[in-house]
Amino acid sequence: MADTIYAYVQTASQEPLPPPGRTTGTIYWIQKNLFSSFSNTLLTVVVGLFLLWLLPILYNFLIGHAVFQGDANTCRINVDGACWVFIGDRIRFITYGFYPPAEYWRPNLVFWVGLALIIPLVWTGVPYKILNAALFFLVFPVFAFILLNGGSFGLLRVPTELWGGLMITLLLAVVGVVGSFPIGVLLALGRRSKLPIIKTFCVLFIELWRAVPLITVLFMVSVMLPLFMPQGTTIDKLLRALVGITVFYGAYMAEVVRGGLQALPRGQYEAASALGLNYWKSMAFIILPQALKYVIPGIVGTLISLVKDTSLVSIIGIFDLLNAIQSAGSDSAWATPTKSITGYAFAIFIFFILCFSLSRYSLYMERRLNTGHKRGN
C-alpha cells in the first residue's frame, strides 16, 4: 500500500485564529450594553450627562445641605436642603396618626406579627404552608382587628378616626391586596362560566366597576352611601374605603386572571376532564396554577397600582401616609420653605420601598415557578 498523496490534505498546521473577543468582564458588558451602536452611544451620553446634572442636585438637597439636626428655625435659614428634622419631629404622627401614644405597641405588634407570618408564607422554601396560610388569612385578621380597634380584652377602644399615617397605608394596601385577589379569581372564573346568570352578573359587575374612576368610587362610598342609610346608622368610613378599594381592584384583577385563563390551551381543560376531575378540582389543580403563572407580571402590576392608589383616600378625609405628611406640615410651628418638599420626598421613599419589594418578589416567583414555559427573556 503506497501512501497516496492527497493534494487537498494540508500538511502544515494552520495558523491559530485570534482569540474571540471578551465575552465576560466589565469592559465587554459596557461595550455590549452601552456603546454597541451609534444611537446607543448617543443615548448613553445624553442620559449620562442628565444624571451628572441631576444627581448632584438631588444629593445636595436630600443629604448634602439637608438639615438633620436643629429645629424649625434651622430649616427656615437653610433653604437649600431638605428639612429632615420636620420628619423626625412628626414621625409619630406620620406613622400612627392620632393613635394614642400609650397604645403604640398595638399597631407595632400587629405589624411584626404580620411580617413574621407573611415572610415564611411568600418564601417558597419554608414548610407548613397550609398552617401558615390559615394563620395569616383566618387568625391574623381577627387578631389585628381586636388589637387595633380595642374595646375588648381590657384594651382601650381606639376608633378608626384616630388611625392614620403609614399604618393606614399599610392596612389599606395589605387588605386590598389580600382581598382583591380572590375576588378577581372568582369573577374571572364566573365570567367564563357557562351558566348565564353567573356569567351575566360577573360581566356586569366587572364592567361596572372598571367603568368608574377610583376617586368616584371613594366619593360614592364616603358621600352618597351615608345618605341612603337611616339617620344615626353609620358604617365606619375606613371600612367603606377598604371595601371600595378592594372591590374596585377585584374587578381589575378579574380581567388579568381571565387573560391567563384564555392563554391556556384547550387541551389542558380537556385533559383535566379526561382525568375525571370535577369543575372545582380541575380549576384548583390544573387550570389556575398554570393560568396564574402566566399572568404574574399583570397581577403584580395591578397590585402595585393598588398600593399607590391607597393615597387617594385623602380626598375623603382619611389620613393616609401622604395626607398625614401634608397635615403635619400645615402646623404653623413648622412653617418653613422646604418642609413640603421634604415631606413629599419622604413619601416617595416609603412608597418606593413598598412597590419595589413587590416587584422584586414577583420576579422571584416568576423564576421560581418557571417550568419551561418561559419564552425568551
Added chain:
Amino acid sequence: MNKKLLTLAITAALGLTATAAQADTLSDIKQRGFVQCGVSEGTPGFAVPDANNEWSGLDVDYCRALASAIFNDPKAVRFTPTTSENRWQTLSAGEVDVLSRTSTWTMTRDTTLGIKFVGTTYYDGQGFLVRKDLGVTSALELGGATVCIESGTTTELNAADYFAANSMEYSPVTFVSQDETLKAFEDGRCDVFTTDASALAGNRLDFAVPDDYVVLPEIISKEPLAVVVRQGDDMWFNVARWTYYALLEAEESGVTQANVDEMLGSDNPGIKRLLGLEGDFGTPMGLTKDWAYQIVKGVGNYSEIFERNVGSGSPIGIARGINALWKDGGLQYSPPIR
C-alpha cells in the same frame, strides 16, 4: 315598576325628613358620651395636628368649648377631618354633629343645603401680601401693580372689583394652584399676592425670610367663617350658638380660664348670670346651670382662643382687627345673657 320605585324613593325621602325633624342631636351626644366635630384636614391656625398628635386651632377649640358645655370635659370630642368637597354631606348624613371648618357663610349655602350657620367664629376677608421693600403701606397705593392670583377663584373676581372700584390699573398674573402662585410671588414675578387674609399670614411664614413681607391692612371682601349645624334641630342649634356667644360674653366681662374660679366671687350681675350663680340659663337649653363656667374653665374665652391659635401667641400673629369685640371696634357681638 318605575312608579313603585318612585313611591319607594318618596317614602324614603319622607322617612328621612321625618327622622331629621325629630332628631335630637343633644340627647344623642349625651348618650354617646362625646361630640363629633367636623374640622378641616389641616388649615394653619384653625385645625392642625400639633406636636403632641392632638388637634389644635381656633375651629378645634370651638368644638372643645361645646364638649366642655355639655360634658365639662374639653376632651369629650372626636374630630373627623373633612375635605371641602365632602363636608356638607358628612354633616347631613349625621357623621358629625357640628361642622367647624372655615366654611364661608353665604346665602346660597344657608338656604339650599339644609344646614344652619350658627355664628361667625372668624371674620375673614381677602387681603394683600407685598414685599416690604416695595414701600407700600395701603392697598390704595397699589395702582399699576402686577398681582399674582389663583385663577378661577372668587379671589380673582374680588381683586378685579376692588381695582375697578378704586379706578386703579393692575395687571393680573394667574396660576392654577396656590402653591404655584405663591412660588411665583416669592420669585418676584409680581408685586402683590392676594388671597384670604388668614391664609396670607400663614403663607407668609413659608417664605425663606418672612419678615421681608407684610400683609396690608385692607380687607376687600367678606368671608365670614362660621360654624354649621344641620337644619331642623333647633335645640342643638341653640346649644351651638350660645356656646359661641358664651365665649364672647366671657371675654367682654373679662372672665378668663385663669381667673374664672376667682370670678365666682364677683358681685357683677352680668358675670354672675354668665357663670350660673344668678338665674338658670343652661337648663332650658338642655345643659347644666354652670354651662358657661365649664366652657371658660375648659378652653378660655374668645380672646384666649384667638390669641393662642392665630393671634399674638402663635407664629401666625394675625391682629384682632374686625374680629375684636364690638366695644373695641370689631364685629364680634354677643346678645346679652339674661
